[in-house]
Amino acid sequence: MPQSQPVNSPPTDEAKPSLANCPILLNDGIKALLIDEDGSIENLDAFAALTRLKTKPHLVVHSVFTIDRLARFSSRNGNGLFTAAINVAHFDVLELFAFIHPTVFVRPSIGGLLDAMGIENPESLEEQAIKLHEVVGIMLNSCSPQQINKAGIRDPRQARQLAQAMHLAGWVWGAPILEQMGAEIFDRPDVAHDSTGVNIWARLPNWEEFAPRPPAGSLEVTAKEAQDLLAKFTGKGAEIREGQQKYAAEASKAFNARASDQHPHIVLGEAGTGIGKTFGYLAPALAWARKNDGRVQISTYTKALQRQIDQQLINLYPNIQSKQASTVIRKGRENYMCLLNFEEWAGKAIHQKGAQAVVAGLLARWGMTTLDGDMVGGDLPSWLLPLLTHRAQDGANRLSVNLTDTRGECIHGACPHYGKCYIEKSKRRANRAELVISNHALVMHNLAYDGFMKQHNSAKPELVQMVDGEEVEPQRPRIVFDEGHHLFDAADSCFAAHLTGLEMAELRRWLRGAETGTSGGRTRGLKSRLEELIYDDDSGMEALSDVLHNAMKLPAPRWNARLSENLTEGPAEAFLGVLRGQVYARAKANHSYDLEVDCYPLIDGVLEAADNLRDALTAIVMPLKALCNRLSRKLVDEAENLEPAQKAKLEAAITGIERRSIMQIPMWIEMLKQLEVSAKVIEVVGQYHPDFVDWFHIHRRFGKDFDVGMYRHYIDPSKPLAKYILSETDGALITSATLRDHVDDLTAIDNGIVKIGADDHDLLDWRSAESRTGASHLPMPAYRFSCDSPFDYAKNTDIIIIQDINRDNPEQVAAAMQALFIAAGGGGLGLFTAISRLRQTYDKLILPMSEQNIQLYAQHVDPLDIGTLIDMFRANKNSCLLGTDAVRDGVDVPGASLRLLVYDRVPWLRPSILERARKAEFGGNQYADMMTRFKLKQAFGRLIRRADDKGVFVMLDKRMPTRLQTAFPKDVTVHKIGLKEAVRLIAIKLDQNK
Ligand code: SF4
Known part of the structure; x- marks a missing residue:
């Protein structure tokens, strides 16, 4: 790497930070690994590591995470050392990365950096640490004039201006970047008279207007057309997956033409894990869109899931340009950076000393590169704001909220940046796309608004072709609701009034x-x-x-x-x-x-x-x-x-x-x-x-x-869901791996089905899907189909209900989780139904896990968002993650990284006035049981994502009733055993899978 000695350091620093021979300090569980100036390598306890970090700059990876972790486990004065250490201007390599590669995905760890830069990633932290100077060298080298016209830094003029402005604010990377660029370095603002480079509102290209899109045709998609397109996606010579072929054929029925005004084509499709559901519905959706020059909305529950679907679309298009021309992710406007907000804030922040200017500079770099300006779950790294603002997650979120249009104060055509506005650009892309990846909240919000307006004689004149910049659909939409089991909750939020x-x-x-x-x-x-x-x-x-x-x-x-x-x-x-x-x-x-x-x-x-x-x-x-x-x-x-x-x-x-x-x-x-x-x-x-x-x-x-x-x-949000949403579509596919509940025989008898047979059960199971998706409130019944999972759950999974743990005793719960995680050698996900119990358990687990070289991450403890924590958990197959019950929805961790799932107790519904009313409406305890079975079913589904995965599901609550066990695949063995026996079983079961 270039031995760059900064020519000038920020004026306020007494001990000038020097990159040359800068010691490296990385977090290692509750300790730290140090590579000193002389190349010596040492393990430090948390107190010793913080004592060093407070005295001089080190090369670190995510300073906030590192220092927060160490402060938590320092034997003395954790809070004081945290403040002292965080205030030193460390060389945080992630900040450099965010400057050079603003929209490239990277996990905020040394391993993540090596992976993102295509450098060999050794297993041990020590070997990884040795490569950190190489990482820095490659990035700085990309700023050199020789590289600029090759694979070097993007927009070098803006980079130089920003590096200079950020250098004046005290950013330690400013001088090395400028030096590498061969640029003059100014130490006083009065002589640095060039632009600061934050003015992305002036630099971005204008979006272009296009003629309104004509109405789509209404030709139907045959099963063969859907299957042929599916075969094209999966590639020549790929194995024909029968379940997926069947799924695509059945799903195509949602794209039939309406036969009557009262009859949208609603299709309920349950696809067991491993069917390949996403491609299964994308095939008929795209076949219909292309045949009819139309647009299909793919709606899912969370922003993280929107991103997951978007990543899969890469396989459907020959190159990134055609993907960008044909597909778009749409979210509520509160997700996108408002350039006017940014101008008002960043124009001042860039002249401040410290973190504000660095945030402004790095966001300006991102703003020039981002595809759509989406600050929440888009291509802005979610770890960036917490890192830069040196604040907890809440504080960082506040900043992103202030830069987005959360309050509906957009002034549209009167805005000087209207022609460059990310939101307007994204809407226009959506008008031309064949696939729009949306979320349930946004889809419902828009359709509910249309429905209300129709009923209440909107003042809007007929001649209006665009609403809020978005084309008014000349006809009813076609929608695929993925994660359809969440429609009930999404409708609950959409139609509530506070x-x-x-x-x-x-x-x-x-x-x-x-x-x-x-x-x-x-x-x-x-x-x-x-x-x-x-x-x-x-x-x-x-x-x-x-x-x-x-x-x-x-x-x-x-x-x-x-x-x-x-x-x-x-x-x-x-x-x-x-x-x-x-x-x-x-x-x-x-x-x-x-x-x-x-x-x-x-x-x-x-x-x-x-x-x-x-x-x-x-x-x-x-x-x-x-x-x-x-x-x-x-x-x-x-x-x-x-x-x-x-x-x-x-x-x-x-x-x-x-x-x-x-x-x-x-x-x-x-x-x-x-x-x-x-x-x-x-x-x-x-x-x-x-x-x-x-x-x-x-x-x-x-x-x-x-x-x-x-x-x-x-009380029943599926009623407005049917009235305002489903009825307003031409066709909707509602799909999920967990659409149907399944009850035991006793419950079936309670429901008045006296003769128990497979068909009777089937009827009851579908009834649960219809009641939660609104299908039961439509005049015509929905078409239903299911495709079973191809996985051998009986062979690859076990369920254990621990019998000798008192779930109300935090010591016992923590000890059990520790023993189970260690038996599995990591790869464990602990789910809690209360944040307080999660934190208590974390405090008890972190030390013993660290001693076993098992990294422990925790939601609501580590200063990183849950998406980043899941990325880190996924990448390190010997780590463990603690999260709340709701995390089960966002965890997609194929392979050995998730091999053990432990619930601290049965995830019953939270007792509330709302749930009391719903229990009364939907059959008392059977409703509560159904909702709990859905949660267990979704959690269990996280364990096995590929045919060769192995996994164990553990419940630490011996009070789990047998009637809830129908949530699991029927052939899987349920062991009701003590902790010791469970530890033995897990060690054997997971041995080959570690
Ligand atoms: S048009 Fe609205 S959202 Fe866009 S930059 Fe201007 S004020 Fe912000």
Whole structure:
């Protein structure tokens, strides 16, 4: 590597950091590995390692993770040493990587760096560490003028400008990069007069507009066409997988043409793990899109799963350009960087000393390279912000949130960066794509909006071809809902209404803009967004003025503090205050967690406060609707004279106002009205609404009230799912590995199926799938099919229910998990139903695991997001990961890295008012059992991802009822044994698989 001695160091550093012979310090479990200046290698305990790190710069990989881990296990003064060590300007190789390769995926570890750079990755940490200087050398070398026109650094001009600006801010890599580039290095800002390089809003290319897309054809896809395309994807000479062929043929039925207005083609397809479901549905989807010049939406549950599907698409297109032209990932706008937000923040941050400037610089590098500007689960490394901001995950998330358009304050055509905006660009790509990879929340949000608007006479004129920059579908969409078992939860969130302090304060802010601080620009609210459009329309201006005036009755800044002090102002805060009083009067005394109580009987004062709030909300919604009509009128009357940007701005304004004036506020008014009606009805019939369950709730964080309000959820969200989503499609395939529940004979008898036979069971199993996906609420039945998993679960897996552990004893749970993880030699995933128990167990496990050379990662403990932790767990087959029960959805770890899955206890539903109502609606305990079986089934499905995988599923809760065991494949042996026997069995079973 080049022995680069920085010519100049940041002026504030007393001990100038020097890259030449810089010692290397890497985290090694709870210890550290040190390679000193003289090349000597040493293992240090945490205290000794931190003592070194606080005194001088070291070459490290992810300084925050390294120092946090060491501080946690330092024998003395962990907190103090953390602060001292983190404040030293270390040479963090990941920061250099993010500068040189901003969008290249890398795990934040030395092994990850070696893999990402195609350098041989030895097993031992010591051998890996020795290569760190080589890694740095290759990256710096890519900045040299000789490399720039070859495979060197991208956009070298911006790189030079940023390196200079970041050097002035104290970034230790600035000088070595500039030196390697052969650039002059300035130490004083007054002489460094070039651009800082953060102005990506000026450098990015403009997106281009295209003519609206004509309606797609309606030709059907035959089974053979789907199978032929599938064969093309999987390649010549590939083994024909019968299950996958059958799946593709059956799935093609979702693409049939509608035969009647009432009859979308809904297909429920369960595909056992290993069928090859993704290609199985992509084949008919693409066959239909290409035959009809149409577009198919592939919807999945999480952003991580969107990315997984996108990665598989690489196999379907000859090159990356054709993939990018034909497919797009779409997410809610709150995921994308807003260039205007970035300009406002980064323009100042780049001139600050320290981390802010480094964040700004690295984000500017990423901003020029990113495919779509997606900051959450896109090509921005998820470890980057926590690393740079030197803060915990929450803090980093706040930063990314501030840079995205979370508050709906986009000013569209009036924005100087509209022509380069990532969100607008992504929408236009979606308009031309044949496959749009979306998520359930976004798909439902958009379809529900369309449905509501249809019912409530939207003010939007017919001539509008685009809504919020996105083409209005000229016909109903075709959708594949992957991970279809989550549709119920996604619909639950989509159709819920929360009348809370935060939501109302957010509405006030959206209407009136920021009322504290010195924020300007878009944060001035609706007035600044609309004034230019309606300044010559007296009626419009009057309506706007009424809206802004009446919005003052919503919670004002510091509403939460006033609530705690009983000093509320205005009708909204008064309502929240009295509601809070009811919650505290009736909730259980433990005030550390969220609190919720039934609405009825109401305490004195609630009805009066609800009445006043209702009047206040009505006084906002009326002028809002009038304003919307004025904007709509303008769009019609001046259609021929309006510039496209003005049109887009008007359309966006109408959409934004309608979302609030037709959907959000009327729903709140209805909830408040219901309080009065129900308070009377409930005295007579004991039930207040057949469709909804309402309750009062205080959301608490860190022992303080964070939000308070009234919640309303559908008892059965599959009803609106069927009405607003499924009915609005031409065809939908709902697919998953776990669509159906399976009950034992006793439960089947309870359900009134007296004669037990395979067909009867089948009927009952499908009933569970239909009820949770909305299919049972459609006028015509869904088409159903299933393809069994090709895996030999009986041979490759075992299930153990440990009998001699007290699940309520944290010592015993931790000891058991430790023994099991060690018996498996790592490759263990521990799932917990409570974060507190996860943390307790981590504290007890970390030392013994480290002594066995087993890396232990933990969600809610390590300062990395769960996606990054799973990447690290996947890459190190002898590591273990602790996570909450919900992690089971995102874990796709084929091979030996996941060979043991341990649940600390049965993942029952969390007892809540909502679940109580659902239990009553869906058959009492059978509903709770079904939901728990689904969780167990999904978790078990994580163990075996390939035919040769082996795995053991362990439950540390001996109280797991036998009736839940139907969640597992029927031939797998369930062992009810003690811990000692389990350890022996696991060691034998997994021996070949380590
Ligand atoms: S158009 Fe909207 S989202 Fe895009 S950069 Fe401008 S303000 Fe931000």
